[in-house]
Amino acid sequence: MKKFAWTMICLASAIVGLPCAAQSYFESDYEWLKSKHHVRYLLKISDRYRDVMDVAQLVNWRADNDRRVSNREWQPIFDVNYPLRSEWPTENERATKRQERWATNILGFQLIEFRPDGLVKTANKTAMPLRIHDSMYRRNTRSPVLVAEPGLPGDFWYFVGTWFYGFPGDKGSEFEPAICDLNDESLRYSVPAFLKIKDPIAWVAKRGGKIGCREWAYQLKRPASLLGEGGSSPDINGRCKSGAEPGPRSDGRMTCPGLVQYEESDWQPYIDVTTRHGNNEPRIGEVLGWASFDHAVRPVIGQHGKHWICFHECPDGERPGVIENIGLWAARRGWPSPENHRVPFFPDSEVGPTAEDWDD
Secondary structure, eight states, X not given: OHHHHHHHHHHHHHHTTOOOTTOBOOGGGGOEEOOSXXXXXXXXXXTBHHHHHHXXXXXXXXXXXXXXXXXXXXXXXXXXXXXXXXXXXXXXXXXXXXXXXXXXXXXXXXXXXXXXXXXXXXXXXXXXXXXXXXXXTTSSSOEEEEEETTOOTTSOEEEOOEEEOOBTTTBTGGGOSEEEOHHIIIIISOOOGGGOOSSHHHHHHHHTOSOOHHHHHHHHTXXXXXXXXXXXXXXXXXXXXXXXXXXXXXXXXXXXXXXXXXXXXXXXXXXXXXXXXXXXXXXXXXXXXXXXXXSOOOOEEEEEXXXXXXXXXXXXXXXXXXXXXXXXXXXXXXXOOGGGOOOOOOOHHHHSOOHHXXXX
């Protein structure tokens, strides 16, 4: 009975981010690293978000029983958005339909936004402010974590993922840095041989989706504008503010010189999280994405069945939610339609390091 009472008290404390007496932690878990990146936001998307929440709550419940304040799950302390809630079947429909179909309708996402100093702006259920730090946490990789202020030993902190900085041999530079979660690390990019999967990529496409942390980072590094870095359009008189002469792009339009000039094929005005594989219906799987204050603002979109959804940084002040007509939505901004857009997939079997790379 005493153990039950203690657990309930600590569970209530954990929800609001207050430490409970006699908590278990290692002081080395509170050695923060200076962040290499100023994270502007984190965005978690999953087509089975109820499962994501159930697992996260279970992990934190076990942490409460172990009196552990470190390495907790962050999802339960933030609200979840369900953009297709109107599509959820009724109780009667759920009883007559396959459970698999019901599960795929639980598309959800969670957004965490930050100030330039690392403090969390997004409303949450903790009593103390949260700040993002980097930690090694007894691993060989740098990991972003959310830490309750002031970040001293005994304060709650929440594991987010791990930073990916490419492979040995200078491979993977086109899709790093990325913040990867355990789904990316364990099964998306390297399917274990003992599972005996005949077509690993098809299996990944159906399971967690082909858009993970690497595919997100690949899109994040592509130009959001055709003007190029530092480029701009001439004024109404056809002059550049710098005094330089405008020059023609490949499409014939004029632009003022920038540090880099891009072609139409390089253009990435949005981040697309749609998994497309063969003749299968387009879907959104599970992905953890991010952007820094140095990255261009661009919408995050995806197609799930017949629905197109904007998740974050939607243009012209639009609220996140269903996009009624994706062709019109893109055309209004002069953007290429994402309806046939395919993002490259970067599994270890195709882009991973060789034995020689590891030796180097």
